[in-house]
Amino acid sequence: MDFTETERAMDASASLVARESDPSRVDDLQKNSFYNSKENLIIAVGLWNMKRGTKTKVIRSDLGCVYFTCKHSDKCKFDLHASSHGGGMWGVHKLKEHSCQADLRRAKKIKTHSKVVAAYVANRIRDDGEVIKPKSIMAELVRDFGIKIKYDVALRARNLEMEMIYGRVDDSFLLLPRYLYALREANPGTLIGLEVDVDCRFKHLFVALAASISPFYFHLRPVIVVDGTHLKGKNSGILFVAVAKDGNEAVFPLAIGVGPIENDESWKWFMSHLRQACGEPENLLVVSDAHVSIANAVKSEFPNATYGICYYHLLNKIKGYGPGVAELFYQAAYAYKQSDYTRVMSTWLL
Template sequence: MISAKEDVHKMSKFSVLNVVKKGQLFENKTLLKATFEICAMKHNFHYEVIKTDRQLWYVRCEDNECNWCVRAECLQDSEYFIIKKYVGEHTCAPSNKTKPGRTASATASAKTIAWDAREYAVNAVRGIPERSYGKIPKYLHMLREANPGTHSSYEIDSKGRFRYLFIAFGQSLRGFNRVIRRVIVVDGTFLKNKYKGVLLVATAVDGNSNLYPLPIGVVDSENENSCEWFMRQLNIVIADDHHLAFILDRHGTIAKALETVYPTAKHGICIHHLLNNVVTYYHGKGLVGLVAKASKVYRIAEFEKIFANVCNISPAIGKYLRDAEVQKWARCQFSGYRYDIRTTNPAESINSALRSPREYPIIPLLDSIREMLTRWFYNRKKKI
């Protein structure tokens, strides 16, 4: 015969094992803690927190002889926590769990219930994020079939995990090569879905000052390898040329990749970001007007006069502006044609238009971008 206490212990042991598992993701630390508070309440046991900070949450059973423990770590550049170690079986005596367990707070219970309901609803509408990555090859194939001239590329690591994705729509490329001014603005923004990542956007501006989207890329993180991969894919559809100009926000990884892949093209700096850096790092709010004026003048003699005043007032700011390479931010010094496109606002506007889709899994995100471009091109064609 199995005693009542042994039966309680057996039920607790197997039930707790099924609550969570190693490798499980939680959107933030609060939801992680709430899950285990409810777990402890349901299965009548206590745990103690061994270590907790922004990057780690480590707990174990209150009984030092018990093996039950959980170790969760924060994912890099994210609020998500992943369970790295989980021993779900209690080895302590059954009698230790007959006393009342810890009580989950009302807030923890409410948050967990609300989160479960949200996840169910989101997955029902947008699909399960994990399955979305497996559909990428088929989706890209159908995209190329339906849009002649489209170039796409997809890369995974040695373990089959997603790394990079690139899409350049054929219609967009044909228009750029025929009639669009050859100035490309490149910028990146963070994705807000379950697995994060970065959306890289290349954008031009048409003759009516409308946004003209060019290739987009999705990468696991914004680093030298991913940015260079994106630029090399871009180079396949838009070749390096001395008539071509790029405008960046002086982000190190994108700028370095651009210099490697597009050495002949002209490179410009977003004046808005440059002025922000002057204010933020050099407390030069009073000089912003002078620097902005120097960046806009057409004559070299006038530029040198204004820039000399800036250097006299603040040698540190003058040095910073020289190190940023004057020919990249001053209109009269720029060696190519940038057609008065002096900021990264075009790319940032695309990112803003995709504010909601950036929360979607990868396939719904790509489809939202496709639908947006189709709608834009259709509406503009009607006005011709």
């Protein structure tokens, strides 16, 4: 499947994904206030309780209405009724304030849901763009409301707040075709590869910017170093990279890619696109660690290139032969003249 077909397929699947509305920015709960979902109404009640140190419970909830009372209903006149108004909107049509004493409210530890904490913190993040750490959320709730929450609740709240503001990470994959199209339009000559499986789920990605491809053709030595590293987070995978060196001996990026696992299939897919981007110039040398899948992919996609293992990984393999061998290897690796290299290798062979 080429990039254009993949773009159409993923855009079609994107229309099937229902996106949740952002929680309402609630400053206070009051009669005749409206919310765009029942969940947002419940979050608003949770925020209202958190700010006042009160506790409520749901005594009735169905498709058309929801009723709240105080957890100390035998000693409190609090009463909140809300109902559906169609189109997903929910409105508060009855609200009586708490009449229970403050010491009764604080008699037991208040449990705060992570969604409520997330909604409270998200309001501030929208204003200053700061991404708050879980421990900072815990400290803020103690400072502002005297509420203590566990670290895992704060962590879930932080992750939920990021989804509220930026959307779900899983859904962002559906935006890839549009992003890559815009990237290619803004950088003519950029090579892009995107592959999905039979269920239209993300599988492989390749990006080589035109600004990286052109210098390799005309100005850089024909040496490409490739490697892969594991991605962290909810959506794991492997990040593939290909780099070269410029005239100042600085690392020069050529291409990046993403795949599900570091195996023969993924490396061959990445290498095939790398060959399209960089070609196979004369005397090309491809360097990597000792991963066998990389060696197989180079042999398959760059049949005329020379393949070598990098200095660091090769040194680790020969250290066991003694310090003298390692020193000779170092001298040979850093011999910049043919005569020096021949002399060191002759000593080694002796």
